[in-house]
Amino acid sequence: MSLSPDLLTRIRQAAHDHGGPRAAMLEALRMIQHDHGWVCDAHLAEAAATLGVHRAEMEALAGFYSLIFRHPVGRxxxxxxxxxxxxxxxxxxxxxxxxxxxxxxxxxxxxxxxxxxxxxxxxxxxxxxxxxxxxxxxxxxxxxxxxxxxxxxxxxx
Known part of the structure; x- marks a missing residue:
């Protein structure tokens, strides 16, 4: 269950547009959630690797924002x-x-x-x-x- 090539491209573009990988972390989480409904561990890890940031940084950010869903939600x-x-x-x-x-x-x-x-x-x-x-x-x-x-x-x- 990996992220689509299109989404990975958009995450890389977000890093470029937002001033670097760390600045694009929240946008990457938002994009994953938009496409998949929530952010699973595997997708979070793949986004972190794509941005070149530590997975723990992405997890901390995702945990901070209550509207980044880390478990499946309803339609x-x-x-x-x-x-x-x-x-x-x-x-x-x-x-x-x-x-x-x-x-x-x-x-x-x-x-x-x-x-x-x-x-x-x-x-x-x-x-x-x-x-x-x-x-x-x-x-x-x-x-x-x-x-x-x-x-x-x-x-x-």
Whole structure:
């Protein structure tokens, strides 16, 4: 399970564009995740070797960023904001309804592999509180309500 030649070329180009291998490490992780949905150990090691950096450096960087997924995630990732504005506007009720409908808690994936639910400190969508970011296209959705959760899960929001 190795990275595609195209992705390896893009990683090398990122090193050139971003001012060197270390400066391109996060971009390489982001590209791997975009193409594969998450960053497995083998892909991380291959990217580190391609950039000529230590694997431990890449692992430390990947571990620091909560949105670099080091384990498989669902086809649809829901990032639910638990910042102050969202909390004040009812995010707890939205969280409870999402967890009830999906049957999972934060950091978990549904049995069918469709959804992963992750709480984040702030999405910067305070004007849409309570808010979530949904899917690979990272759509900011809000304001959410417990009643709107069904629509969200059906892709209607």
């Amino acid at each position: 649809t990732v829901i990032l639910l904001c638990d910042g102050a504005s969202c909390w004040l506007n009812g995010a707890d009720a939205v969280r409870d309804e999402l967890q009830r409908r999906l049957g999972i808690g934060f950091g978990q994936t549904t049995a069918d592999g469709e959804y992963t639910l992750i709480n984040v400190a702030c999405l910067g969508g305070c004007d849409r509180a309570p808010a979530a970011v949904v899917g690979r296209d990272r759509r900011l959705i809000g304001p959410l309500s417990p009643e709107g959760v069904a629509k969200l899960l059906e892709g209607g929001l």
